[in-house]
């Protein structure tokens with residue numbers, strides 16, 4: 001075999017050397033050509049077969065022209081060896097019929113004829129499409145050589161046919177692949193276009209000068225210009241003059257290779273108003289293009305502006321209120337202060353009546369004078385509390401670090417008489433720890449809490465007071481607990497308000513200012529107060545005070561940021 005043919009065959013028919021896949025034909029090298037031997041004489045057929053066996057092809061015998069035609073119906077032949085002299089239907093007749101069939105019209109025919117008839121036969125045979133002649137007696141080598149030529153020719157033809165088929169199939173699959181790729185690309189582009197056109201945000205592609213080349217419908221909706229109007233201007237022309245420098249800076253950054261840029265800016269609407277756009281963009285330097293995503297944030301910006309305006313208004317009102325509050329407190333203070341002078345004379349004269357003129361008074365007169373003295377005393381207490389409260393609200397408080405043990409012991413000493421009179425047992429934790437607070441205010445707070453615990457004792461059991469501290473993050477919690485009459489939950493918040501009292505003055509005397517003062521004082525020191533209490537079981541008042549000074553950099557623990 002021609003080695004080039006073999007190479008070509010291998011290249012084009014990779015499967016031929018190995019297993020033949022379903023639907024493909026056998027390898028060419030293995031394919032045996034069909035050779036039709038036509039002779040009415042069995043001995044001659046046998047002789048032909050004997051000579052051709054060594055070619056290792058598929059030899060098919062036919063004993064007559066009719067038989068030969070039958071064989072041709074069943075398969076294709078590489079060559080037909082046709083005996084000219086046959087009874088009934090001779091070789092020429094047979095050849096003529098073979099040629100009439102389209103499937104065999106080009107099948108090579110070698111006529112076998114005797115030397116004696118050769119001249120006449122040869123001429124007729126060629127006219128019937130014979131390709132060669134063999135003269136009897138047959139020379140085996142000549143027969144083999146001639147048949148081999150046609151076997152090889154058949155093989156080559158088959159090979160070319162297959163190569164053609166293979167090429168066709170390759171081209172077909174390549175074509176199909178290309179078609180699939182095109183369809184895929186189209187599908188992707190369609191999807192991208194859909195994404196582009198349907199997006200609610202503004203999507204656009206601009207050149208490096210900021211001119212919009214492609215944009216979706218949202219631009220028109222937001223800015224009012226048609227697509228062609230937008231494409232005919234530079235994006236920069238629409239930017240608010242104040243926002244242009246920042247915009248130009250971002251564009252330059254993109255041109256210099258910055259991977260993304262983001263900005264908020266105002267863009268002129270067709271109606272002359274400005275819309276706020278937030279946009280982000282990414283450049284594609286290979287094509288000098290910028291891909292832009294923009295969103296209309298005008299409503300948010302308007303809301304922000306409104307909030308800023310309201311905040312400003314609020315701040316102004318706060319300043320005004322603080323001023324008014326300060327003035328009121330000053331007024332309050334001066335009234336309380338000034339009222340004490342006539343009150344003192346009222347109280348002094350009532351006392352003088354009772355002490356110096358009691359013998360001149362009737363019992364009713366004595367009773368009136370006593371009432372005047374008591375009321376004057378109550379009023380004085382009230383004014384003193386009001387003055388204390390006003391002072392606390394307005395005073396500058398310079399906090400310091402101090403231990404609680406000393407002031408607690410000192411203040412317990414002040415109520416020692418009441419403790420003894422009411423047989424109250426007092427328990428104090430030790431050590432109580434240190435706080436960073438304003439000592440005089442702390443004393444005022446504890447005085448009020450202690451005097452309440454001593455005042456609101458339950459009549460049916462021995463009174464107990466416990467003073468202790470616990471640590472919470474950043475704070476020391478001072479607790480003043482008693483087992484007195486207790487407070488209903490619905491009053492827990494209310495009792496810290498000014499002049500809030502739950503009892504009449506006869507049962508439990510007081511002004512209703514004490515706990516308001518406790519709260520105000522604690523808050524002004526950066527702390528807070530609270531109560532846990534149940535009617536008939538006692539009360540637990542607590543005050544959280546800063547344990548440490550705030551850090552010098554001002555980064556105060558957020559839990560410390562409690563102010564009144």
Ligand code: ADP
Pocket residue numbers: 448452453456482484485486487495500501502503509510511512513514515516539
């Ligand atoms: P005052 O003691 O002068 O009445 P406060 O502001 O100190 O005013 O207290 C407000 C009210 O809270 C009191 O009238 C009382 O009803 C209630 N209260 C305060 N402390 C206690 C306590 N330890 N036990 C029970 N009730 C209390």
